[in-house]
Amino acid sequence: MKGVIAAGDRQTCAAGVTALEAGGTAVDAILAAAFASFVVEPPLTSPAGAGVLLHGDRQRGFEIIDFFAATPGRGLKRWPELDFHKVTVDFGPTTQPFHVGKAAAAVPSALPGLLATHRRHGTMPLADLLAPAIRYSRHGYMLGKQVRWVNELLEPIVTMTPGVREIFCEDGAIAAAGTVQYNRPFADFLESLARDPADGMRAFRDATLAHFGPACGGLITAADLDAYEPQVRQPLRARFQGYDIVTNPPPASGGGLIAFALRLVEQLDLGSFLGPDHVTGLAEVFRAVSQARLSGYDENIGEPDVIEKLLESSNIDAWIGRMAAHREERQLGGTTHISVIDVKGGAASLTASNGEGCGYVLPGMGIHMNNFLGEDDINPRGFHKFEPGTWMTTMMSPTIVLRDGDPRLVLGSGGSNRIRSAVTSALVNALGFGRDLDRSVNAPRLHVEGDQLWFEADEAHTDASEALEAAWPGAARFPGRNMFFGGVHAVGRTEAGLVGGGDRRRGGAVAVAGGS
Numbered sequence: 001m002k003g004v005i006a007a008g009d010r011q012t013c014a015a016g017v018t019a020l021e022a023g024g025t026a027v028d029a030i031l032a033a034a035f036a037s038f039v040v041e042p043p044l045t046s047p048a049g050a051g052v053l054l055h056g057d058r059q060r061g062f063e064i065i066d067f068f069a070a071t072p073g074r075g076l077k078r079w080p081e082l083d084f085h086k087v088t089v090d091f092g093p094t095t096q097p098f099h100v101g102k103a104a105a106a107v108p109s110a111l112p113g114l115l116a117t118h119r120r121h122g123t124m125p126l127a128d129l130l131a132p133a134i135r136y137s138r139h140g141y142m143l144g145k146q147v148r149w150v151n152e153l154l155e156p157i158v159t160m161t162p163g164v165r166e167i168f169c170e171d172g173a174i175a176a177a178g179t180v181q182y183n184r185p186f187a188d189f190l191e192s193l194a195r196d197p198a199d200g201m202r203a204f205r206d207a208t209l210a211h212f213g214p215a216c217g218g219l220i221t222a223a224d225l226d227a228y229e230p231q232v233r234q235p236l237r238a239r240f241q242g243y244d245i246v247t248n249p250p251p252a253s254g255g256g257l258i259a260f261a262l263r264l265v266e267q268l269d270l271g272s273f274l275g276p277d278h279v280t281g282l283a284e285v286f287r288a289v290s291q292a293r294l295s296g297y298d299e300n301i302g303e304p305d306v307i308e309k310l311l312e313s314s315n316i317d318a319w320i321g322r323m324a325a326h327r328e329e330r331q332l333g334g335t336t337h338i339s340v341i342d343v344k345g346g347a348a349s350l351t352a353s354n355g356e357g358c359g360y361v362l363p364g365m366g367i368h369m370n371n372f373l374g375e376d377d378i379n380p381r382g383f384h385k386f387e388p389g390t391w392m393t394t395m396m397s398p399t400i401v402l403r404d405g406d407p408r409l410v411l412g413s414g415g416s417n418r419i420r421s422a423v424t425s426a427l428v429n430a431l432g433f434g435r436d437l438d439r440s441v442n443a444p445r446l447h448v449e450g451d452q453l454w455f456e457a458d459e460a461h462t463d464a465s466e467a468l469e470a471a472w473p474g475a476a477r478f479p480g481r482n483m484f485f486g487g488v489h490a491v492g493r494t495e496a497g498l499v500g501g502g503d504r505r506r507g508g509a510v511a512v513a514g515g516s
Contacts, residue, residue, distance in 0.1 A: 002514035003342040004498035006489035007033055008414070009144050011040040013511035015132035016340060019124060020513035026340040026348040027055050027121045028129060029513075033338045034114055034350055035133035035190070038367075039183055040141045042167055043150045043158060044336040044414060044506075047204070048108035048362065048369045049354035052248055053117060054235060054398040054412075057346045058405045062246050065120070067113020067230040068396065069106035069372045073388035074223035076214060083217030084374065084383070087156040089356070096416075099374025099383060100157055102211075102218035104358040106372035106392065111204060113230045115197055127194035134194070137187035137366070140180040146507030148177040150334070150483065154356050157371075163361035164368060186366035207362040212369060219373075219384075227389060236307065240266060241431045243409075244402040249307075253298045254397035254420050256307040261289050261424040263316050270428070276467035279446065282428070283455070283468060286421050286448035288319050294450065298380050298393055335396070335414030336506070339491045341498060343514070347407035349398035353414065377417045395419040401431065408493055411441075414506060415486025421447040422486030430490070437501030441488040441508070442481065456481055481505045 003020040007013045015036030016029035024032075030053065037045050045051075050069040056062030073079070082103035089096050118126055151158050151174050158168035167183060168174055175181055193200030205225050212218035236249035238259035245262065247255035264270075264285045270278055292310060300306050309315060335353035358371035372378060378392050379385065386392070397419055401409035409430060413422040422445060429440035446455035446468065453475040457465045469475055478484065487506025492499050502508020 001343060001498050001512055003029060003340060004491045004500050004510065004512045005029055005033060005338065005340045006491045006500040006502050006508065006510045007037065007338040008044065008336040008487055008489060008506045008508060009037065009040045009147065010509035010511070011136060011141055012037045012338065013509045016338070017511045017513045018132055019129060020342060022124065022128065024124045025344070026342040026346040027117065028124045029340045029342065030338050030348040030350050031114055031118055031122060032129040032132055034352060035130055036136060037336055037338065037352070039133050039136040039186065040144070041147055041336050042368060043147065043154050043357065044334045044354065045110070045352045046354035046357065046368050046370065047111040048367050049110045049352060050106070050370065050372065051110050051113055051350055051352035052252065052394065052396045052398055053113070053348065053350045054246065054248065054400055055121070055346070055348040057344070057407065062235050062400060064233040064235050064248060065113060065117050065230055066233055066252070067109045067116070068252070068394045069109055069370065069392050070224070070228055071373065071386040071388055071390045071392060072107050072219040072221060072224040074227060075221050076219070076388070079219070080214040080217060089153055097376065098356050098371065100160065100356070100359040100371050102216050102358060102360055103384070104371035104374030105212050105218055105220060105369045107220060107224045107228050108208060108370060109228060109230070110352055112201065112228065115201065116230045126197060130190050130194045134187050134190045137183045137190065140182050143175050143177055143179045143181050144507045145177040146483070148175065151175070154334070157356055157359050160359035163363060164357065164359055167361065167366060167368060183366040185364055189365045189367070204362070204365070207365060211360070211362060224388065238262060240427065243431055245399060245427070246402060247399040248397050250301045251391050252394045252396060253293065253301050254395035256301070256310065257289050257293060257297070257420045258397055258399070258424050259307070260292060260310050261285050261420065262427065263311055264288060264319060265424070265428055265432070267316055267320060276464045279464045280467050280471050282425070283446055283448055283453055283472065286446065287451070288322065289420060290448050290450055301393055335416065335419070337398070337412040337414055337487065337489045339410040339412060339489050341407060341410055341491050341493055345406060347400050347410045349400055349410045349412050351396040351398045351412045351414065353396070375416070397423050399423060401427070409490060410492070411488055411490035413486040413488040417449060418447045418484065418486045421445060422488050426488045426490060437490045437492055437499055441490055441501040441503045445485040447485060452476070454478065454484065456485060
């Protein structure tokens with residue numbers, strides 16, 4: 001075997017396998033897969049979105065390349081009339097509001113982030129890594145069932161303007177699953193990028209300014225684009241069940257909240273038994289995580305000691321006390337993820353997002369612009385409240401699990417606020433209960449915000465569902481697996497070889513390079 005990859009679409013996986021088969025590293029594979037995902041998973045990710053990449057190996061160590069979004073508006077004396085309005089996405093048992101329009105677009109950072117990653121760590125020519133994405137764009141890709149379902153959920157956005165309709169629709173309606181789709185303007189752009197990356201970036205920059213600047217109702221300025229640079233950070237490290245957990249550090253909030261949740265799970269011994277007590281206990285853990293966030297954790301995440309304070313033993317004990325009191329009173333979230341391990345022990349974990357997209361494209365490029373300024377969960381102070389140039393916080397939590405310094409498990413998830421619950425649940429399943437990766441990422445999940453619980457019913461264990469409903473009046477019950485709860489895609493190294501698990505909530509796929 002030359003490596004294994006898990007992602008949100010089999011065509012994304014195939015692009016990564018192409019790089020691994022050619023002798024590329026985990027980083028090469030994740031770059032090829034990421035560009036392919038821009039084509040085959042267009043509602044979830046985009047070159048005009050953002051992302052966070054965790055990568056490394058035992059010898060070189062591990063690093064985060066953070067290319068999440070920054071708030072625009074540098075140099076503006078006064079704001080223009082903003083193109084910004086609300087849409088509501090219906091998940092069935094629950095709905096979620098988002099804001100779109102040109103003023104919903106933060107500084108686009110996925111493309112500069114991936115190109116910076118290639119300059120630092122790529123071992124294959126950029127043109128080779130872009131080849132699968134170019135092929136899918138020009139000669140066609142098959143629209144997956146889960147991606148089509150996301151398109152349907154986001155119907156108010158993906159049909160909003162002629163530009164997005166060209167990407168998502170056919171004959172005036174959202175394209176059906178199994179349809180062969182094309183994005184030839186994007187193929188043209190990628191070919192120019194392969195020939196001359198600097199020239200391609202200039203074209204991307206000029207189009208962004210021309211169509212998302214103040215003259216068009218947006219906020220992005222030349223100063224914003226000139227100032228933006230991906231950041232290299234040291235990962236956050238935590239311990240769980242004898243493993244080292246390596247994940248996303250501040251100013252992201254997701255990694256620290258996952259570490260907090262795992263400390264509570266371990267202290268309460270929730271990873272040692274299954275059944276109603278486990279799921280109700282896990283719900284209480286997620287409630288504590290939500291309370292920690294709502295109490296100002298996100299707003300103070302830039303302070304160097306905020307995570308240390310959150311994880312102090314005395315603080316953990318205090319939270320457990322509050323959880324016990326709560327149980328007595330009560331009678332006891334557009335993102336995708338790619339995970340890769342290569343044959344040499346290199347590992348890479350990339351979470352990338354376009355939000356839900358703002359409903360406008362870069363004309364002539366086939367690129368849907370992000371709407372990060374229109375997402376409630378990463379704008380806790382309200383919309384357009386951050387100073388220009390602020391690095392936005394994110395729940396993105398690309399994660400690598402180490403045993404004696406060697407990568408044993410690579411995972412992450414999409415899902416907005418639900419990322420923290422999805423990744424925590426998968427880690428508990430895999431490391432606590434010893435489940436295989438497929439079961440770990442596809443087991444029923446739950447999530448808590450404040451006092452609201454959402455959960456997936458488990459037909460095999462109705463007693464667990466009944467216990468949750470008894471403990472949480474007003475809980476939102478999903479009758480089956482739902483993309484609302486994220487999409488964890490994981491790969492691992494076991495004694496038997498390389499393995500993977502793709503989350504079927506989001507079309508998860510696994511592919512092995514050089515093996516059957």
